Amino acid sequence: MITHSSCVELSRSAYRRNLRFLRQVIGPTARFSSVVKGNAYGHGIDVFLPMAESCGVRHFSVFSVEEALIADRCRGPQTDLLVLGFIGGDALEWAIERDVAFCVFDHERLAGAAAAALRVGRPARIHLETETGMNRTGLADEELPAVLDFIREHPQQLRLEGVFTHLAGAESVANYYRVAPQLQVFAGQAELVRQRAPEPLVRHAACSAALFNYPDSILDMVRVGIAQYGYWPTQETRIHYLTRFQPGASAHLHDPLRSILRWRSLVMGLKRIKRGEFVGYGTAYQAMRNQTVAAVPVGYYHGFSRRLSNLGHVLVRGRRAPVVGYVNMNMMMVDVTDSAGVEIGDEVVIIGQQKRARITVRAFSDLANLVNYEILVHIPATIPRVVVE
Numbered sequence: 001m002i003t004h005s006s007c008v009e010l011s012r013s014a015y016r017r018n019l020r021f022l023r024q025v026i027g028p029t030a031r032f033s034s035v036v037k038g039n040a041y042g043h044g045i046d047v048f049l050p051m052a053e054s055c056g057v058r059h060f061s062v063f064s065v066e067e068a069l070i071a072d073r074c075r076g077p078q079t080d081l082l083v084l085g086f087i088g089g090d091a092l093e094w095a096i097e098r099d100v101a102f103c104v105f106d107h108e109r110l111a112g113a114a115a116a117a118l119r120v121g122r123p124a125r126i127h128l129e130t131e132t133g134m135n136r137t138g139l140a141d142e143e144l145p146a147v148l149d150f151i152r153e154h155p156q157q158l159r160l161e162g163v164f165t166h167l168a169g170a171e172s173v174a175n176y177y178r179v180a181p182q183l184q185v186f187a188g189q190a191e192l193v194r195q196r197a198p199e200p201l202v203r204h205a206a207c208s209a210a211l212f213n214y215p216d217s218i219l220d221m222v223r224v225g226i227a228q229y230g231y232w233p234t235q236e237t238r239i240h241y242l243t244r245f246q247p248g249a250s251a252h253l254h255d256p257l258r259s260i261l262r263w264r265s266l267v268m269g270l271k272r273i274k275r276g277e278f279v280g281y282g283t284a285y286q287a288m289r290n291q292t293v294a295a296v297p298v299g300y301y302h303g304f305s306r307r308l309s310n311l312g313h314v315l316v317r318g319r320r321a322p323v324v325g326y327v328n329m330n331m332m333m334v335d336v337t338d339s340a341g342v343e344i345g346d347e348v349v350i351i352g353q354q355k356r357a358r359i360t361v362r363a364f365s366d367l368a369n370l371v372n373y374e375i376l377v378h379i380p381a382t383i384p385r386v387v388v389e
Helices: 012-026 037-041 045-054 065-074 091-097 107-120 141-153 173-196 208-213 235-245 361-368 372-377
Strands: 007-011 031-035 059-062 080-083 101-104 124-129 158-164 202-206 221-224 261-266 269-273 291-296 313-316 319-324 332-335 347-354 357-359 385-388
Touching: 007 012, 007 045, 012 031, 012 045, 012 208, 037 045, 037 372, 045 059, 045 065, 045 385, 059 065, 065 080, 065 091, 091 101, 091 107, 091 124, 101 107, 101 158, 107 124, 107 141, 107 158, 124 141, 141 158, 141 173, 158 173, 173 202, 173 208, 173 235, 202 208, 208 221, 208 235, 291 319, 313 332, 313 357, 319 357, 361 372
Parallel strands: 007 385, 031 059, 031 221, 059 080, 080 101, 101 124, 124 158, 158 202, 202 221
Antiparallel strands: 007 261, 261 347, 269 291, 291 332, 313 319, 313 347, 319 332, 347 357
């Protein structure tokens, strides 16, 4: 029984291609951590994670325990999880029991982790986040000695596995004078922690943008988010990388990243509109000719922004069909006059390729004045995700 008005497909072959490229950039030694925060950037943790595992990925990073719970339910026995953000209270005990690592960025969380480990009867696996200039969360230089002393005093409760930082603005080379000093500060902090750590330490600072713009940030592990899904963090990053390593080449033809997501719906209804008539609510769109418009059961509730009213496009029968009138909560109208023979039930592609035509996430973000991250994470988790080859 069909219960949903649209579906999101994830391409395993496109993901494998992205991994091959990213591992070439990263090099042979750094560990690859797949960042699946924000419901795997809108791709669906419960579907994406097993697909990534089938492609050889064995480490995943989430932001919160809420996401870790989903990831834990669908991961294999050899797959590791790291919580980079929100965790507290009895969730600390859950993480310790489930062998999930988590970050520590203040003394309160460190003390809480030690107490929870004592109650559970096994050590907490922790990664220290240091402050290098982001001014968000992280341990300052002056806090590190006391934190390291506390860890040394609680060897049965605390297992220090890593040290990391977040870079402020790695998506732009214009931020060099902010990011480069961060890497210098972090190098000193990581060395201090390494000298006090009883076991080998995993250092990590690089996100997707840093891989391309600041290769010195590639250390023992990299946290790859948006790039693994086939999107560049920014157009600046894309152009900077492609022109540096493919001089004189066409950035479009030689782009090594492929979107793994395809979002499709169907034609729910058809209307013949006479010239001069209005379509939908109000007077947002008036037909300038006799037209055929199709109702598509996807609206701003589903993540298709209302800002795309009279601006956005979808694909029907391999041709672009413009959105006409306001995008409604649960549906929109598109002009299919130039797509001959459209019938009820025909496939409508919202993001992705149909025949030779393609609509990218960037087309959404540019028109709606949003970044591609926003477009992706606004696709509701209730829309089914399925893996295709």
